[in-house]
Amino acid sequence: MLERAGILIIVAFLLSRLKSFRRIIDHEHVMKEKIILITIFGVFGIISNYTGIEIHHRSISEEWHIGGLSGSSAIANTRIMGVAIGGLLGGPVVGLGAGLIAGLHRLSFGGYTSIACGISTILAGIITGLLGKRFNIREKNAHLKAVIIGILMECVQMGIILLIAKPFGSALELVKIIAFPMITVNGFGTFIFMLIIQTILLEEDRTRTLQTHRALYIAQLTLPYFRQGLNKESCERVAEIILKHTGADAVSITDRNQVLSHVGLASDHHIPLKSMATKLTQKVLEQGEIQKATTKEEIQCYREDCPLNSAIVLPLKANNHVIGTLKLYFKSSNGLSAVDEELVEGLGKLFSSQLEFAEAEQQRKLLKDAEIKALQAQVHPHFLFNAINTISCLIRTDADQARKLLLQLSKFFRSNLQGARQMLIPLEKELEHVHAYLSLEQARFPNKYTVSMEIDESMKDVLIPPFTLQPLVENAVHHGFKHLEKGKKGVISIHACQENGKINITTIDNGVGMTEDQRRNLGTKAVHSKEGTGTALWNIKKRIDEIYGQVADFKIESEPASGTKITISLPLDEQKWGEEYAEGFYRG
Known part of the structure; x- marks a missing residue:
C-alpha cells in the first residue's frame, strides 16, 4: 500500500x-479550471484502481489488474485519497465530478465490493466538496x-462495505484485513499530498x-524621473x-512618435529620437494592450542582423490614453519567465500611475503659477492715472523732473513685466522696483513720508520672489x-x-496699524473692506509657501496706532533649490 x-x-x-497546475491551484476556480481539476483527480482515482492490491480469500496479489477483478475478489487502494483532496481543493463540483469518475470506474472494475466502493467514492466526493467550501488550504494547519477528513472518508467506506457488500462474512473478513492499512496509508498519502500543494502556494506567495x-x-528609483x-x-x-534590476538584454521607452531611450543590445539601430524600429511597438500604441514576441519575426525589426529574439512591450497610459511604450528585449527566444512577465x-x-500623477501634478503647478502670474501682473489703474497726471502737470x-519721473514710470512697468515672467529675481532688482x-x-x-533703507551689501544678489517688497511699501503708503x-x-x-542662515527682509512703518482680527486674517486670505482686499499680502505669502514651503516665514506684527512690522525670512541654503524650481517651471 505504501x-x-x-x-x-x-x-x-x-x-x-x-x-x-500551479496556476490552477493558486487561482480562483472558474468552470474551465474546475473541469481540469475533475479530470486530474478523477484520473488519480482510476490509477488507484489499477495499482490497487487484490484480496482473494485472504490471499494477496500485488500484480496490477488492468482487466478488472473476479466476482470473489476485492481491492485495497488509495482511490478515496485523490477524490477527497479534489473535493477539498475544488469544492462541490470538483468533488462530485472526481467522485463520479473514480466511483463509476470502480463499479466497472468488478469484485464483490464494487457497488459499496463505488457508492462510498461518490459519497466521499460530495462530502469533501461541501467541506471544501469552508476549507482554506492556506491555513496553518490545513494539511x-x-x-482527518481523509481518514473519516476511509472509515465511511469501511462502514458502507459492511452494510452493502455480500456475503457479509467475506466483507467483515476483508475489513479486518484492509481497514488499518488503508486508513493509515491514505491518511499518510493525504498528508504528503497536501504538504506538496501548500509548498506550491508558499512558493507562489514568496515569489509574489x-x-x-x-x-x-x-x-521608487524611477519615480523622480517619471x-x-x-x-x-x-x-x-x-x-x-x-535594465540593471531585471533580466532583460535591452530596454527601450518610446512616446507615440519616436524612441526616447534605448539601452543594452541593438543600440546601434534602436536610436533615441529616431522613428520606431519595430512594428510590434506600433501595434501596442494602436491597441493599448501588452504584446509578446518569442521570435525575431514577431518583433519585426527592420534590421535582419538584430540580435534581439524575444520581447514584451507594455503600453504606458495616462488618463486612459496610451502615451508611450515600455519594451524589454531578450537575446533568447524564451528569455522572459512567467515571474519576470508578471513583474514587468x-x-x-x-x-x-506615476506618469498620470506627474501629469496631474504638472497641471496643478501650471494652474497655481498661472494664478500667481495673474496676480503679479496686476497694476492698480489709479496708480497709473495718477502718475500720468503728475507727470503731465510737471x-x-x-x-x-517730469522727464525723470517718466523714466521711473518706464522702469516701474518694466519691472512689472519682468517680474511676471520670472519666479525669482535678485534682491537688488526688487529694490529698484x-x-x-x-x-x-x-x-x-x-x-508726506520718508523712506530709509539698510541693506546688507552681501544680500543684494540673493534671489527672492518678485513683487515682495514693493507691495509692502505700497500698503504702508496707501493704508498705513x-x-x-x-x-x-x-x-x-x-x-x-x-541671520541664522536666512535672509530677513523687514518693512516697518509708523502708520495707523491694525487690530488683532485684521492682522490674523491678512496674508491668509483676501479681506474685503473699504480700505482694500489684502490681496497683495496674500499673494506674497502664497508664493513664498509655494516655493519654499515651511522653511520660510512670513510674519505680521501690528497694533492700532503703533504701526506695522512685516518680516519675511527666506532660507539661504535653499537658493540653489529655488533656482532649480524656477528652471523646472520654465522647462515645464
Missing part, C-alpha cells in the same frame, strides 16, 4: 512542477484537517512578495534602472498713512540682513 501510494505522490510531485518588493523598489514626464533625459535614466506587467501599471513747470514706485509717489506727496494724525509724518524703514 508503495502504491508512493506512485501517486510521485505523480502529484511531478504535477506540482507544471506551471499550468492536518485534510488528513519578492516580486512586489522588487517592483516597488524599481518604481515625474519629469516622458523626455529623452528622464527615460534614459529609467531604462538604465530597469506590474511595473507597467506602476509607471502608468511738464510745464519742471520739465527735467521699490525706488521707481517711491519716486512716483513722492512726486505727488513730497512731504491714510489716516495719520495731522502734522505727523510717515516713516518707512526697510532692512535686509543675514
Whole structure:
C-alpha cells in the first residue's frame, strides 16, 4: 500500500512542477479550471484502481489488474485519497465530478465490493466538496484537517462495505484485513499530498512578495524621473534602472512618435529620437494592450542582423490614453519567465500611475503659477492715472523732473513685466522696483513720508520672489498713512540682513496699524473692506509657501496706532533649490 501510494505522490510531485497546475491551484476556480481539476483527480482515482492490491480469500496479489477483478475478489487502494483532496481543493463540483469518475470506474472494475466502493467514492466526493467550501488550504494547519477528513472518508467506506457488500462474512473478513492499512496509508498519502500543494502556494506567495518588493523598489528609483514626464533625459535614466534590476538584454521607452531611450543590445539601430524600429511597438500604441514576441519575426525589426529574439512591450497610459511604450528585449527566444512577465506587467501599471500623477501634478503647478502670474501682473489703474497726471502737470513747470519721473514710470512697468515672467529675481532688482514706485509717489506727496533703507551689501544678489517688497511699501503708503494724525509724518524703514542662515527682509512703518482680527486674517486670505482686499499680502505669502514651503516665514506684527512690522525670512541654503524650481517651471 505504501508503495502504491508512493506512485501517486510521485505523480502529484511531478504535477506540482507544471506551471499550468500551479496556476490552477493558486487561482480562483472558474468552470474551465474546475473541469481540469475533475479530470486530474478523477484520473488519480482510476490509477488507484489499477495499482490497487487484490484480496482473494485472504490471499494477496500485488500484480496490477488492468482487466478488472473476479466476482470473489476485492481491492485495497488509495482511490478515496485523490477524490477527497479534489473535493477539498475544488469544492462541490470538483468533488462530485472526481467522485463520479473514480466511483463509476470502480463499479466497472468488478469484485464483490464494487457497488459499496463505488457508492462510498461518490459519497466521499460530495462530502469533501461541501467541506471544501469552508476549507482554506492556506491555513496553518490545513494539511492536518485534510488528513482527518481523509481518514473519516476511509472509515465511511469501511462502514458502507459492511452494510452493502455480500456475503457479509467475506466483507467483515476483508475489513479486518484492509481497514488499518488503508486508513493509515491514505491518511499518510493525504498528508504528503497536501504538504506538496501548500509548498506550491508558499512558493507562489514568496515569489509574489519578492516580486512586489522588487517592483516597488524599481518604481521608487524611477519615480523622480517619471515625474519629469516622458523626455529623452528622464527615460534614459529609467531604462538604465530597469535594465540593471531585471533580466532583460535591452530596454527601450518610446512616446507615440519616436524612441526616447534605448539601452543594452541593438543600440546601434534602436536610436533615441529616431522613428520606431519595430512594428510590434506600433501595434501596442494602436491597441493599448501588452504584446509578446518569442521570435525575431514577431518583433519585426527592420534590421535582419538584430540580435534581439524575444520581447514584451507594455503600453504606458495616462488618463486612459496610451502615451508611450515600455519594451524589454531578450537575446533568447524564451528569455522572459512567467515571474519576470508578471513583474514587468506590474511595473507597467506602476509607471502608468506615476506618469498620470506627474501629469496631474504638472497641471496643478501650471494652474497655481498661472494664478500667481495673474496676480503679479496686476497694476492698480489709479496708480497709473495718477502718475500720468503728475507727470503731465510737471511738464510745464519742471520739465527735467517730469522727464525723470517718466523714466521711473518706464522702469516701474518694466519691472512689472519682468517680474511676471520670472519666479525669482535678485534682491537688488526688487529694490529698484521699490525706488521707481517711491519716486512716483513722492512726486505727488513730497512731504508726506520718508523712506530709509539698510541693506546688507552681501544680500543684494540673493534671489527672492518678485513683487515682495514693493507691495509692502505700497500698503504702508496707501493704508498705513491714510489716516495719520495731522502734522505727523510717515516713516518707512526697510532692512535686509543675514541671520541664522536666512535672509530677513523687514518693512516697518509708523502708520495707523491694525487690530488683532485684521492682522490674523491678512496674508491668509483676501479681506474685503473699504480700505482694500489684502490681496497683495496674500499673494506674497502664497508664493513664498509655494516655493519654499515651511522653511520660510512670513510674519505680521501690528497694533492700532503703533504701526506695522512685516518680516519675511527666506532660507539661504535653499537658493540653489529655488533656482532649480524656477528652471523646472520654465522647462515645464
